[in-house]
Amino acid sequence: MKKTTDDILAKIGCKNTKSRKAVIEVLESAENSLSAEDIFLCIKEQGSSVNLSTVYRTLDLMESKSLVNKIIMGDGKARYELTVDGHRHHLVCTNCHKSVPIDFCPLEKMEKDIGKTNDFDITGHKLEIYGICPECKKE
Amino acid sequence: MKKTTDDILAKIGCKNTKSRKAVIEVLESAENSLSAEDIFLCIKEQGSSVNLSTVYRTLDLMESKSLVNKIIMGDGKARYELTVDGHRHHLVCTNCHKSVPIDFCPLEKMEKDIGKTNDFDITGHKLEIYGICPECKKE
DNA sequence: TTTCAAATGCGAATCATTTGCATTTAATAT
DNA sequence: ATATTAAATGCAAATGATTCGCATTTGAAA
Numbered sequence: 001m002k003k004t005t006d007d008i009l010a011k012i013g014c015k016n017t018k019s020r021k022a023v024i025e026v027l028e029s030a031e032n033s034l035s036a037e038d039i040f041l042c043i044k045e046q047g048s049s050v051n052l053s054t055v056y057r058t059l060d061l062m063e064s065k066s067l068v069n070k071i072i073m074g075d076g077k078a079r080y081e082l083t084v085d086g087h088r089h090h091l092v093c094t095n096c097h098k099s100v101p102i103d104f105c106p107l108e109k110m111e112k113d114i115g116k117t118n119d120f121d122i123t124g125h126k127l128e129i130y131g132i133c134p135e136c137k138k139e
Numbered sequence: 140m141k142k143t144t145d146d147i148l149a150k151i152g153c154k155n156t157k158s159r160k161a162v163i164e165v166l167e168s169a170e171n172s173l174s175a176e177d178i179f180l181c182i183k184e185q186g187s188s189v190n191l192s193t194v195y196r197t198l199d200l201m202e203s204k205s206l207v208n209k210i211i212m213g214d215g216k217a218r219y220e221l222t223v224d225g226h227r228h229h230l231v232c233t234n235c236h237k238s239v240p241i242d243f244c245p246l247e248k249m250e251k252d253i254g255k256t257n258d259f260d261i262t263g264h265k266l267e268i269y270g271i272c273p274e275c276k277k278e
Numbered sequence: 279t280t281t282c283a284a285a286t287g288c289g290a291a292t293c294a295t296t297t298g299c300a301t302t303t304a305a306t307a308t
Numbered sequence: 309a310t311a312t313t314a315a316a317t318g319c320a321a322a323t324g325a326t327t328c329g330c331a332t333t334t335g336a337a338a
Contacts, residue, residue, distance in 0.1 A: 127265070
């Protein structure tokens with residue numbers, strides 16, 4: 001079980017530290033994407049401690065290695081999640097901020113065409129769909 | 140020519156002030172989406188003066204009335220543009236931050252299905268496509 | 279186990295955006 | 309026109325997420 005996080009860290013050629021393992025483990029067990037502070041608090045709850053700066057640095061590092069996907073949200077806080085095969089978009093509840101991953105990407109087929117039409121080299125995209133989740137609808 | 144901005148302001152039921160007219164006029168003549176500070180500087184260049192807070196407040200107001208579309212960018216600054224019929228997505232150059240509007244929306248047809256599948260009431264979405272523009276490619 | 283670059287913690291700095299409050303102004307009634 | 313008043317503005321200070329500098333610690337290679 002620890003093996004996985006160690007492998008991840010070895011693969012990107014950086015030191016295998018307690019903080020980094022903690023961050024990765026939190027992300028692995030998360031159902032939703034988390035903010036840096038969410039991660040920081042999770043680790044604290046587990047009895048360990050990391051500095052918030054270190055969480056940010058770890059996330060930046062992992063994002064630069066494409067291990068983590070940074071989601072820029074409308075509320076001013078970025079969320080992070082482990083990169084899964086390909087990428088993933090979310091349905092975000094504008095009331096409670098919970099997010100549900102969507103398992104397909106409406107852009108996949110179109111991206112190349114759009115790039116060609118506009119003479120851009122496409123490097124990526126961000127998509128979020130907003131709405132009210134079932135729980136919040138009840139209220 | 141002034142008529143248009145006056146109409147816009149009348150329509151949303153708020154005071155018709157110099158600052159607001161200035162913001163709207165800058166947005167009308169802009170080719171790309173602009174940051175609050177871009178707008179602030181444009182107005183200053185024209186010899187007038189507005190407070191940056193006022194620019195933000197005007198933009199928030201207009202966004203709340205759906206007259207302006209707020210684009211959340213990866214560089215930490217939001218960009219704004221007048222809402223055109225329906226909505227619009229952008230191809231954004233990650234190098235020079237220029238953006239090109241895309242005249243169709245890949246989500247249009249899918250949104251309802253996605254909402255139904257996940258039991259969400261869909262309220263909207265944001266999509267941006269990133270790449271390198273023709274000019275920046277040359278470098 | 280020595281060595282040293284890489285990583286961390288801490289506090290301070292940044293920077294876009296927001297807010298409180300005193301002052302000004304546009305729109306309405308007089 | 310003028311008075312009246314809620315809405316809008318300017319200003320400066322606050323906020324809040326993220327970043328940075330730097331002294332200290334630590335993992336990994338020799």
